Amino acid sequence: MRTSFAFIVAVSAALVAGSASAQNAEGAKVITECAGHPNALGVARVVEIDTTGGPGFGFEHFKAYDFLRDKEVVLTFDDGPWPGHTPMVLKALADHCTKALFFPIGKHAGWHPEILKQVAAAGHTIGSHTWSHKDLSNKKLTEEDAKAEIEKGISAVSVALGGKPIAPFIRFPALRHPPEMVKYVGSRNIAMFSTDIDSFDFKARKPEPVIETVMKKLDKRGKGIILMHDFQGSTALAIGPLLDRLHAGGYKVVQIKGKEALKSLPEFDEIAKKEIGGGVENARPMSSVIKTISE
Numbered sequence: 001m002r003t004s005f006a007f008i009v010a011v012s013a014a015l016v017a018g019s020a021s022a023q024n025a026e027g028a029k030v031i032t033e034c035a036g037h038p039n040a041l042g043v044a045r046v047v048e049i050d051t052t053g054g055p056g057f058g059f060e061h062f063k064a065y066d067f068l069r070d071k072e073v074v075l076t077f078d079d080g081p082w083p084g085h086t087p088m089v090l091k092a093l094a095d096h097c098t099k100a101l102f103f104p105i106g107k108h109a110g111w112h113p114e115i116l117k118q119v120a121a122a123g124h125t126i127g128s129h130t131w132s133h134k135d136l137s138n139k140k141l142t143e144e145d146a147k148a149e150i151e152k153g154i155s156a157v158s159v160a161l162g163g164k165p166i167a168p169f170i171r172f173p174a175l176r177h178p179p180e181m182v183k184y185v186g187s188r189n190i191a192m193f194s195t196d197i198d199s200f201d202f203k204a205r206k207p208e209p210v211i212e213t214v215m216k217k218l219d220k221r222g223k224g225i226i227l228m229h230d231f232q233g234s235t236a237l238a239i240g241p242l243l244d245r246l247h248a249g250g251y252k253v254v255q256i257k258g259k260e261a262l263k264s265l266p267e268f269d270e271i272a273k274k275e276i277g278g279g280v281e282n283a284r285p286m287s288s289v290i291k292t293i294s295e
């Protein structure tokens with residue numbers, strides 16, 4: 001059932017390249033041309049989400065906002081950043097001049113801030129996926145523990161990006177949404193992302209099943225938010241051919257942006273910094289600090 005979503009998902013008015021509004025100038029525009037890649041997906045539409053009250057998206061769990069049009073997809077990647085795999089995903093996305101939504105794990109962001117900075121530099125949207133990927137519905141976790149998992153995850157991603165605010169989007173580990181935490185992220189005005197099309201890439205050893213699973217579900221459903229993992233080798237190999245298949249199938253990519261950035265909480269920034277270790281926040285891109293001069 002289609003629900004009125006206009007009040008919450010506002011299609012960015014300034015979609016024409018070159019006329020993007022000032023605060024959204026970076027990346028918030030449709031991309032119709034991709035130098036050297038005539039068959040690129042680009043970005044067909046940019047949508048901005050007003051995350052007040054913590055709306056949920058992805059029909060596997062949340063059915064209130066059916067905002068995608070026929071043949072539209074949103075590309076989402078969880079559990080990174082990860083050496084080798086995340087850069088492969090970034091390369092495939094760049095080859096199609098298209099944009100995705102990433103949900104990094106806080107710990108991984110702390111281990112590989114350089115890779116996460118590459119994700120940000122490429123103009124992708126970055127939300128969070130908790131600190132250590134615990135199932136927040138596990139009864140052994142207290143409510144305070146679960147909140148700390150969420151907030152430390154947000155802080156770690158922000159710290160890894162040099163203290164920048166991140167997008168007000170979260171994906172719960174294993175797509176488990178305990179009611180208390182749904183309420184909590186609502187109070188923080190963070191939108192929750194479930195999925196429409198689960199790639200099950202974590203079960204795949206090779207790229208082919210990932211591509212077939214996504215295309216089969218997509219051709220049946222006609223559109224959707226696709227869940228993949230830049231952490232997974234299967235997806236790192238699948239994503240290039242999958243994007244080719246999406247283009248050939250007439251699918252269009254929608255990029256998601258938050259209306260307001262999400263500010264991490266200072267007390268959790270301190271905790272995250274301590275656990276991550278020193279020097280991350282002010283680090284320059286690695287290539288400008290270290291280069292091989294002989295080998």
Ligand SMILES: [Zn+2]
Pocket residue numbers: 078079129133173174
């Ligand atoms: Zn995950």
